[in-house]
Amino acid sequence: MISVLIVEDDPMVAEMNKFYLEQVEGFQCKGWAKSVGEALIKLADESFELILLDIYMKESNGLELLSALRRGSKRIDVIIISAASDKDSIRDALQNGAVDYLIKPFEFERFLAALSAYKEQHFLFRNQDSLDQSELDKLTGYRKEPSTVQDLSKGFTRHTLRTVWKAVETHNANSFSTEEIAVSSGISRVSVGKYLAVLADMGALNSELTYGTIGRPVQRYRMSSRGSSVISKFI
DSSP states (O other), rough: EEEEEESSSSSSHHHHHHHHHHTTEEEEEEEEESHHHHHHHHHHHHHHHHHHHHSBBBOOOOHHHHHHHHHHSSSOOOEESSOSSSSSHHHHHHHTOOOOEESOOOOOHHHOOOOOOOOHHHHHHHHHHHHHHHHHHHHTTOOOOOSHHHHHOOOOOOOHHHHHHHHHHHHTTOEHHHHHHHHHHHHHHHHHHHHHHHHHHSSSSEEEEEEESSOOOOEEEEEEEEEEHHHHTTO
């Protein structure tokens, strides 16, 4: 089991993170600290392998803890879970070795992806003395950019991609949902959702979750600045 320390000053958020953590096999929450000071005390007394770290806390800034860890001799991995979305905080976190960065609010699927990727990395480093290029590429997230429609995914066609993209272009710089593209393109919502997800992965679209007053959050998309150039090779 991978031992985890949650560093978060909001008890309700800390409890939610713990609940999410308990849904992922292979992890165990062994402690909670509501400030950098408390975290340092716990780290001195107990052994942890992973920290789920908030940045904006009332008494301290989580990046101080991350910097302190990197200056010290302990090898403890950190995943940032924070509302901090400014580029300076993100850059500082990544440059100080955070293995992932989740911006609040997030969905469980993103949390699961972060923990699953970390678990694979953790056991790979623990069990192997060296890595080959394919294993390293997997850890660093390197993916060969697809060059044809067939490279995108099994079942994708140029005709459907062209139809979806034409519907996307009608929105120009405005955001849109899967449902809106399905209506305007005449393609099923499930199929449109798959195409939009791939287009977002390719960088042709930007995606964001929007929260209304009622119901679940909605995934919305917007054409990226390089969307047309990315899609041109496929359609």
